[in-house]
Amino acid sequence: MPGETIFAPHEGDLVFDKTKKVVAEAMDCGPTTVYVRPVGGGVEWEVHRADLRSPSVSEELAAKANVANTSSRLPRAL
Structure with missing residues (x-):
């Protein structure tokens, strides 16, 4: 939509991925995409x-x- 502000997270921010419907942690923030991973660790994925x-x-x-x-x-651990 014209004039709509795109969410711009920073590394370490918690975000909600609308495609997977899950909360994740932003790991690397590029100009158009963000690499996120599950909260607590795991495999990263790319999200617009x-x-x-x-x-x-x-x-x-x-x-x-x-x-x-x-x-x-x-x-x-013992």
Whole structure:
């Protein structure tokens, strides 16, 4: 749409990928695309800036809680 502002995240920002419908972390931000990865780590993928938006508070909290819950189930080092 004319006059529509494209979301411009910075490295480390949490973003919502509208194509995958998932919260991710911005890893590398180019002029038209952003490389993102799952919150907590994982394989990166490329997303067009137009397909990103800022996550809602509930989306961000759910993603962070998922990481905390997953890491609490990992075996502890002796």
